[in-house]
Structure formats: structure tokens, C-alpha cells
Amino acid sequence: MTLNTSRRGFLKSAAAAAAVLYVGARADGVLAAGSAPAQLNPFVKIDADGTVTAIVKHFEKGQGPATGLTTLIAEELGVSMEDIKFEFAPSDPSRYANLAFGQFQGTGGSTAMANSFMQYRQAGAAAREMLIKAAAQAWGADASALTIEDGLIKGAGQQAPIAEFVSAAAQMEAPTEPRLKDPSEFRLIGNASVKRKDSPPKTNGTAKYAMDLHLPNQMVVVIARSPRLGGLANGFDDSDAKAVKGYIRAAVLPNQAGVAIYAENTWAAFQARDAISVDWDLANAESRSSDQIRDQLLTAVTADPEYNVNGADQAATAALIDGAEKVVEQTFYFPLLAHAPMEPLTCTIEANEDGGITLHDGAQMPTGPHFAMTEIFQLPMEKIRINTMFAGGSFGRRATPTADYQVEAALAFFITDRTRPVKLVWSREDDITGGYYRPAVAHRVRVGLDSDGNIAGWDHRIAAQSIMKGTAFESVVVHNGVDHSSVEGVADSPYQIPGQHVGLTDVAKATSVLWWRSVGHTHTAYVMESMMDEVARAAGRDPVAFRLALLEGGGKDQQRLAGVLKLAAEQSNWGQAPAGRSQGIAVHKSFGSYAAEVVEISGNADDDVQIEKVTCAIDCGLAVNPDVVKAQMEGGIGYGLGHVMRNEITLTEGEVDQVNFPDYEPLRIGDIGAIEVHIVPSAEMPTGVGEPGTPPSAPALANAIAVNGPRVTDLPMTLNGVSFA
Known part of the structure; x- marks a missing residue:
């Protein structure tokens, strides 16, 4: 699989766990660390070279969790904001549930900082204590005499970067109650000069939104939807669409909620949709003004x-x-x-070599589409992967109880031979007229x-x-x-x-x-x-x-x-x-x-x-x-x-x-x-x-x-x- 993005995948990097320190809070609240990342709920990742990465469980649609949650870890761990990165967490409600939503992973209700404040501070503090303990053992020093400042462990007449102790710390048991810093010790939390972590990539164009993604050999699909809520597609006539260069095919979705139009590119898909005539059953559709x-x-x-x-x-x-x-x-x-976010709804779905499915999406509530796709494709949860990307706004629209647009994409992919990725694209007109x-x-x-x-x-x-x-x-x-x-x-x-x-x-x-x-x-x-x-x-x-x-x-x-x-x-x-x-x-x-x-x-x-x-x-x-x-x-x-x-x-x-x-x-x-x-x-x-x-x-x-x-x-x-x- 080739992606036009340099984001380091969390699950892929987990394979190198022997050289990586993972720290997180399990569902039972007990912190854990070690070389078996599959058993953990990690919020902090430290590579063997000392690179610190915050695993952010709330997606970024402009509201700032990529900065806020990273700040909490950097503060407690003792690294600068310049020396910490962030990645979006994989879809896994057993480890990344929003505590305000129960066993459901998602971002909304202005809960990101409120529900994650202690989780991320504890994870950063636990990593700090484990690294200090490893350094204390190596130096024969008292751990209480050591501190971490700007990524350097200092004290007892010694100084060294945290990278030197990652391997040893990864073998230790994490403290169950790490000491959290007193507010008087804060250098980053509450500091008005701390800048957003997502501003540079959004400014220089390296940030990848769901709309930016283009997979090799993909098809673009757009949906002809009922003009009135509750209408069903009986069939269509695509005679005129066949004259559109790049048009591939059309098909009624299995739930009859619309007609999927497939094309080689977005423009061809929109042009073909305009040329297709759909037979709508509006008997039970909304008719009120x-x-x-x-x-x-x-x-x-x-x-x-x-x-x-x-x-x-x-x-x-x-x-x-x-x-x-x-x-x-x-x-x-x-x-x-209407919500009218600047980036209209879009996502891409593809098959994996192991028989699974990957959804690339600005996923506000990944648990919903995750469960929906297990039903559509009859696959276990572990065979469904969600790659969360940046989103250009939402205001609530990217989190629906029905996972509406992700289900559209999944159904459109389901009825193909699944050899080609399918990218669903909504136009601005789709967004304004299509609910919710x-x-x-x-x-x-x-x-x-x-x-x-x-x-x-x-x-x-x-x-x-x-x-x-x-x-x-x-x-x-x-x-x-x-x-x-x-x-x-x-x-x-x-x-x-x-x-x-x-x-x-x-x-x-x-x-x-x-x-x-x-x-x-x-x-x-x-x-x-x-x-x-x-x-x-x-x-x-x-x-x-x-x-x-x-x-x-x-x-x-x-x-x-x-x-x-x-x-x-x-x-x-x-x-x-x-x-x-x-x-x-x-x-x-x-x-x-x-x-x-x-x-x-x-x-x-x-x-x-x-x-x-x-x-x-x-x-x-x-x-x-x-x-x-x-x-x-x-x-x-x-x-x-x-x-x-x-x-x-x-x-x-x-x-x-x-x-x-x-x-x-x-x-x-x-x-x-x-x-x-x-x-x-x-x-x-x-x-x-x-x-x-x-x-x-x-x-x-x-x-x-x-x-x-x-x-x-x-x-x-x-x-x-x-x-x-």
C-alpha cells in the first residue's frame, strides 16, 4: 500500500517495540510499559533515538487536541514542544475510548481536554519516572536527585539525553501512581507562548486531509441521492453518462439509498452523475415544506x-x-x-493484503464506522483499520449516529470486485442539500x-x-x-x-x-x-x-x-x-x-x-x-x-x-x-x-x-x- 503521506503508523512501529518505550493507562487505570504493545493502551511513544511522540486519541479538525494533549505529555515528561511529535491513535475503543462516551472512541462535546487531562499527564509522568529510574541504575545514583529538562536527564554530576535509557526503561514496570508536577512547576501548561503543533504542516502543505489522499489505481465515487429524505432508488439510465470521458460504471447501493457513480477522477464522476437519470421511489419520502x-x-x-x-x-x-x-x-x-465545514465530506476505502479493510478518513468518531464495516464486510474488528487524517472542520457533521458517509463509501466498495480503492467525494452542493x-x-x-x-x-x-x-x-x-x-x-x-x-x-x-x-x-x-x-x-x-x-x-x-x-x-x-x-x-x-x-x-x-x-x-x-x-x-x-x-x-x-x-x-x-x-x-x-x-x-x-x-x-x-x- 502506498500513501501520499509521511505519517508514521502506530501499529507498524509497534513491531519494533523492543527499542521503543510505550506508556499508557489501561482500562483498569493501572499504568503499564514493556515490549508487548498489543497489551497496552499507549499515549506516549519514545523511539530508541529519543524521539517522543504523543499518540493523540482525539482527531484534529482545527480545535487543537494535537497541541493540547501533546503539551500535557511534554510538560510531565520534561521535553520541549519542539522535540515532541504527535500521531493520531488507531481505532481501538478498548484502549482509546473517550471517557465521557463510555466504551466509544470519538471526539465531540468539547470533551477532548476535559476527559484526557489526567490520562496524558499520568502517561508523561510515568515515562519520566521510568527513564529516571533507568538512568539512576546506570549511574549508581539516587533517582530522587535526577530530573529531565528539555530531553536531558540531569543530576548527580551527570547529564545525558533520554535516548540512552529508552531500551532499559522499556523493560521496567511502570509506576502505578507517578508523581504529577505541581502547577508551580509548569513551564508549558498555561503558557500563552506555546504555539500550535499543527500550524506548520497546515501552512507548508505537508498536513494531509482526507480530501488530499490519492491512492494508486483508485476510483472516485459520487452518490446520486434522493432529493427528499426517505426516497429509494429503483434503477437508473446511464446512457448519456457513457459519453463522459473517465466514466466507469454506476450501481444502485444495496440499501437503495442512492446510486453510486464510479469514474477515474472527480470531475468525470460529477459530470457522469449529472448525465444519469434515476428512478426514485418517493412514496414514503418527506413531502412537507x-x-x-x-x-x-x-x-x-x-x-x-x-x-x-x-x-x-x-x-x-x-x-x-x-x-x-x-x-x-x-x-x-x-x-x-447546515454545518457547512470548509472541507466537504470524503473518505477512501481499500482492501489490505491480509484480507482486511482500511478506511482513510477524518474520523471524528471511528467506533461507529468501525462497527458498521464489520457488519458490511463480515469481518472481525481487528481486520478493519481506520487511518485518521486531518479534517477541515466538522462542527458535528463528521460524527453521525449512522456513520452515513462512511457507510456510503463501504457499500460502494463492497459491490465492486475490491481490487481498486474507492474514494468517496461529496461536492459542496451534496453537503448543503444532503443533511444532516x-x-x-x-x-x-x-x-x-x-x-x-x-x-x-x-x-x-x-x-x-x-x-x-x-x-x-x-x-x-x-x-x-x-x-x-x-x-x-x-x-x-x-x-x-x-x-x-x-x-x-x-x-x-x-x-x-x-x-x-x-x-x-x-x-x-x-x-x-x-x-x-x-x-x-x-x-x-x-x-x-x-x-x-x-x-x-x-x-x-x-x-x-x-x-x-x-x-x-x-x-x-x-x-x-x-x-x-x-x-x-x-x-x-x-x-x-x-x-x-x-x-x-x-x-x-x-x-x-x-x-x-x-x-x-x-x-x-x-x-x-x-x-x-x-x-x-x-x-x-x-x-x-x-x-x-x-x-x-x-x-x-x-x-x-x-x-x-x-x-x-x-x-x-x-x-x-x-x-x-x-x-x-x-x-x-x-x-x-x-x-x-x-x-x-x-x-x-x-x-x-x-x-x-x-x-x-x-x-x-x-x-x-x-x-x-
Whole structure:
């Protein structure tokens, strides 16, 4: 097998284990090392020449685990960031499971640093102690007198590179409880000058993405998919496609979900697909249009909810609100949204000489496609290999409960003679029209205020298309009928709201729906923070002071949320916007982190709003890589703002209307003037940063617009009364 990439394969290098030190944490938590890598769960690899490699179990789609996890090992081991490399772990959930997902290997939910922090520190610390012990034995010295600095073992009047002791250390038992460095000893963790490990290869072009891979003698396959969810392919006519140079053949996939078109190159595959006529069975396909879906959701939030989420007495809450001095009421609607990562979906599949299969993929959750391929090819797990490559974004799209695109590739390969690799390619149009989407959701909120402007009752109803029901995750996330991803951010809000009732109603999915950057928080934060401003205005209170009053006297959640709220207000000069500008604020907890954002705008809804500045305060516990944290906050803010400004996915009789960036326009660099990120110093365990920047951004913008303009409750903003410069 020949790959156009120089990545060193972990399993291949394991054969030379006699000259390599592997250290990791087994599932039982006991560290182990030695010459039998097949029995280990390695996170650290040290070659005989002293080269240190971090085996990264979370894939890199731009969010930074290749840097963060490598930093933890380098810190504890005692090597510089320049002298440590990284490789992506092989697919093996027994050794590389995401601890937040159970026995499932994957990246998502902003869990990479949170679940791996202690694992990787322990692995680095164990390697350090083993190398020091080997040096101490060789020098006849006391191990406690030795240290490792920048890859050199020093002490007892001696100094030598770690390479000299790798072979001896590899024969030792790893310590079960290695000493972790005290934070006062950190040189790399928390150091803002530590740069990303993946920036140089991405800059010089040596980083290989799944789209870059080109195997010898490969075929390119594209799929003609049903224009409406649920349609099945009965057959096709490829008479015109045969005139396309490079066209090979076409075949209906075994599950009838589409027609696979094979060609010698991507252009020929796309041209041939355009020339093929497919006979679709649409009898059971989706036929609703967006207006019907919208009406169903809005009707559902005006009726009694299907599920009582927080167990509060709905009638008692209604009585509190009806008897209040003032009542503030709003209904919100959120459309379907596409993920639209810059790299469209793609993967390559080939047969191995040993009768196995290799999938080359930007694999966000390798366990799913791994199991799927064992079923498709009727092979044991060990015969399926997944080569994880870089991915150009995901925002959740590369991790589906059905492993949709990997299954497409596997089925397209399965029905060939398997002598040629098959590379599946999605176009941008495939990506925008082919699902999966952030679900459409509606909220209706009624809040009663007493004569002192305090909340007396809060009735919050949500109608949503459930992400988790009907998937393998249902048993974990759905309890008593409630899909927590539909109500997170409301049902578990840190605000201490008296008389609050939360209800949920499920509405039939119009298309495939999926987690989207920050999942349910994408809409719950918008509603909670928009309502906080509306209620504060009705009470005649400053929005910051009003929020702080609902956090006073609480526990750590309330204190940390109040902390970022105060920091963002202070750093943005809250209440002192220059003439002609307005400010809006929002604060939200998601994925264990606390984020507050102030959006400052010029202009108004009728005359081109311009986002001049966003000030962000983030409390994510210990910031392992401050530079990465800031970048993730900036990216999350931009992602949230861009979509709320102008994006939606609509359906006409079940067919998606938008096809490419001209009608699903991403954020432009000129849309935001400046972003400032302020990180709260903390000794708490690290929490998520990939997603928490997104939820507060949109409501902060909405609150800024509402200062001198409309309260936007229907999205996107450009279709509901707001123009942008």
C-alpha cells in the first residue's frame, strides 16, 4: 500500500517495540510499559533515538487536541514542544475510548481536554519516572536527585539525553501512581507562548486531509441521492453518462439509498452523475415544506407540553404569571441549519493484503464506522483499520449516529470486485442539500414580574425535532421521554429563577437532524438571554445587574457565571458605548465552561448594522493552551454570529432549497470588526472550549440590536427586519 503521506503508523512501529518505550493507562487505570504493545493502551511513544511522540486519541479538525494533549505529555515528561511529535491513535475503543462516551472512541462535546487531562499527564509522568529510574541504575545514583529538562536527564554530576535509557526503561514496570508536577512547576501548561503543533504542516502543505489522499489505481465515487429524505432508488439510465470521458460504471447501493457513480477522477464522476437519470421511489419520502414544519412547531408551543421537564407544577406557574404585575411574553423560531465545514465530506476505502479493510478518513468518531464495516464486510474488528487524517472542520457533521458517509463509501466498495480503492467525494452542493441539519425548534416563554420588578413565574415551552431519539445514544441522553439535548441550557440553567416550569414537545423530524456546534445551547441560550434582556427592560433594570441578582447567593456555578459576566462587562466598558453605538450582553454555561460576550454595534436594523467589536470572557478551568482557547472562542463567536445573521435551510415539498454558499452564505471577514478574549485564571480542571463561544454570541447581537430596534425572535435576522453592512 502506498500513501501520499509521511505519517508514521502506530501499529507498524509497534513491531519494533523492543527499542521503543510505550506508556499508557489501561482500562483498569493501572499504568503499564514493556515490549508487548498489543497489551497496552499507549499515549506516549519514545523511539530508541529519543524521539517522543504523543499518540493523540482525539482527531484534529482545527480545535487543537494535537497541541493540547501533546503539551500535557511534554510538560510531565520534561521535553520541549519542539522535540515532541504527535500521531493520531488507531481505532481501538478498548484502549482509546473517550471517557465521557463510555466504551466509544470519538471526539465531540468539547470533551477532548476535559476527559484526557489526567490520562496524558499520568502517561508523561510515568515515562519520566521510568527513564529516571533507568538512568539512576546506570549511574549508581539516587533517582530522587535526577530530573529531565528539555530531553536531558540531569543530576548527580551527570547529564545525558533520554535516548540512552529508552531500551532499559522499556523493560521496567511502570509506576502505578507517578508523581504529577505541581502547577508551580509548569513551564508549558498555561503558557500563552506555546504555539500550535499543527500550524506548520497546515501552512507548508505537508498536513494531509482526507480530501488530499490519492491512492494508486483508485476510483472516485459520487452518490446520486434522493432529493427528499426517505426516497429509494429503483434503477437508473446511464446512457448519456457513457459519453463522459473517465466514466466507469454506476450501481444502485444495496440499501437503495442512492446510486453510486464510479469514474477515474472527480470531475468525470460529477459530470457522469449529472448525465444519469434515476428512478426514485418517493412514496414514503418527506413531502412537507418549511412553512408546514414551522406551523407544527409554533402550534406545539402554544399547547400543553408533552413532557414536564423539571417536574414543576404547570398550573401553579401559570397562576403566578397570570397574577403578576407585568407579563413579558415572546415566541421564538429557529430554522434548520447546515454545518457547512470548509472541507466537504470524503473518505477512501481499500482492501489490505491480509484480507482486511482500511478506511482513510477524518474520523471524528471511528467506533461507529468501525462497527458498521464489520457488519458490511463480515469481518472481525481487528481486520478493519481506520487511518485518521486531518479534517477541515466538522462542527458535528463528521460524527453521525449512522456513520452515513462512511457507510456510503463501504457499500460502494463492497459491490465492486475490491481490487481498486474507492474514494468517496461529496461536492459542496451534496453537503448543503444532503443533511444532516441542526433541528428546527420553537420556544414560547411567559414571564411574570411582581411590583418590585422581580420574577414571580417563568413558563418555558420548547417544541423540537429530537436529535437523539431513534439513535444508539437514546438510552444515554433520553430520560422519561425527554431528549436532554432539546432542553439543555434551560432546564439546567444556573440562573435561580423562582416559579419556573419547563415543558417539551417532540415534533416529527423533517429531515435528518444532528448535533451542531453547541447542540441544544444554539437555541436555548438565544432564548434565555434574549428574555433576560426583555424582562430586565420591563423591570427597568440594567441587564447586567438584573442577571447578577439571579446569581447571588448561589454555589460555584452561579459564582463562575457571575465572574465572566462581570469581566466581560468591565472589559467592554459596559454602558459607555461611543455615540452611535449600542451594546448587548449574554452569558451562558455549556460543556462545563462559562462564557459571557458583549457585542457592540453601529448602525441600526433599518440602516445596516455593523458588528464593531465582540468582547468575550471565558472560564474554562485551567487553560492548558491559552492561544488555542482564544482561537476557539473567536471561531465559535464567528460561527454563531454568521449563522444567526443570514442562514437557514428551507424545504419545498421535502426538497432543500439552498445548494451552495451564494444562498447559504458563511461569515465574511468584514462582518466583525474585532474580537477580544479574556481568560479567567483558574486552577479548576479544564473544561470545553470548542463550543462554548457559540451560544452567547447570537443573543448578545440580538440584545444590541434591540436597544434601538426590534426584538428579533424569528431567524435568520436578515429575513426578519435587520440589514447588515
